[in-house]
Amino acid sequence: xxxxxxxxxxxxxxxxxxxxxxxxxxxxxxxxxxxxxxxxxxxxxxxxxxxxxxxxxxxxxxxxxxxxxxxxxxxxxxxxxxxxxxxxxxxxxxxxxxxxxxxxxxxxxxxxxxxxxxxxxxxxxxxxxxxxxxxxxxxxxxxxxxxxxxxxxxxxxxxxxxxxxxxxxxxxxxxxxx
Numbered sequence: 597x598x599x600x601x602x603x604x605x606x607x608x609x610x611x612x613x614x615x616x617x618x619x620x621x622x623x624x625x626x627x628x629x630x631x632x633x634x635x636x637x638x639x640x641x642x643x644x645x646x647x648x649x650x651x652x653x654x655x656x657x658x659x660x661x662x663x664x665x666x667x668x669x670x671x672x673x674x675x676x677x678x679x680x681x682x683x684x685x686x687x688x689x690x691x692x693x694x695x696x697x698x699x700x701x702x703x704x705x706x707x708x709x710x711x712x713x714x715x716x717x718x719x720x721x722x723x724x725x726x727x728x729x730x731x732x733x734x735x736x737x738x739x740x741x742x743x744x745x746x747x748x749x750x751x752x753x754x755x756x757x758x759x760x761x762x763x764x765x766x767x768x769x770x771x772x773x774x
Contacts, residue, residue, distance in 0.1 A: 609726070609728075610625070610726060610727075611724070612680040612682055612723070613681055613721055613722065614682060614684060614701055614703075614722035614723075614724065615682070616684045616685065618681045618684070619683060620640070620670070620672050620686060621656075621668060621670060621671045621672065621681065621682045622640065622673075622674045622677055622680075622681050623671060623672075623673065623677060623680045623681075624673070624674055624675065624677035624678060624680075625673075625728065626652075628656045628730065629655065629671070630656065630667075630729075631654040631655040632652045632653070632655075632673070633652060633653060633654050634651075635652055635653050638650025638651070640672070640674055648675055648676050648677055649674070649675045650672050650673065650674055651673045651674070651675050652672075653670065653671060654669070654671065655669050655671065656671045656728065658726050658727060658728050658729065660709065661713070664709070666705055668682070670690070684703075691705075691706060692704065700713065700714065700715050700716070701716075712726065757769075
């Protein structure tokens with residue numbers, strides 16, 4: 597079981613480099629994932645025969661300039677990666693539309709909504725500051741299931757959680773002891 601909790605006020609600005617040579621979207625930030633799945637024997641190979649281990653993959657949520665959430669699927673969590681790299685080819689494959697004119701790259705979601713706008717920098721890269729929504733993922737392995745449910749329903753008091761459990765208002769919700 598994996599649960600994610602989002603705090604509306606926990607946004608983190610981070611640099612992303614729009615890379616047309618990158619075959620997969622990747623980041624080193626575990627706290628940005630809203631959904632994760634384990635990757636077996638995953639490695640990313642860089643120049644000079646250097647490689648990093650892929651730990652997990654799945655879904656990251658960012659906010660566009662107007663504060664609307666955009667889900668980015670198939671993102672790799674790469675241990676030790678210091679730069680966030682969205683794969684332009686993978687974004688295109690997943691329905692994002694890219695336009696480049698006047699040294700500016702624009703990426704649209706579902707052909708309409710502007711999500712990313714980046715200008716060409718002096719070192720010929722497209723760097724953009726994006727706001728990633730920080731999620732807190734909780735794995736049930738080695739944790740007390742009752743507390744995971746409490747974290748999932750963090751907006752409820754213990755009394756409310758107990759009432760939900762006692763009256764079987766939520767399927768499989770265990771009784772949370774204070």
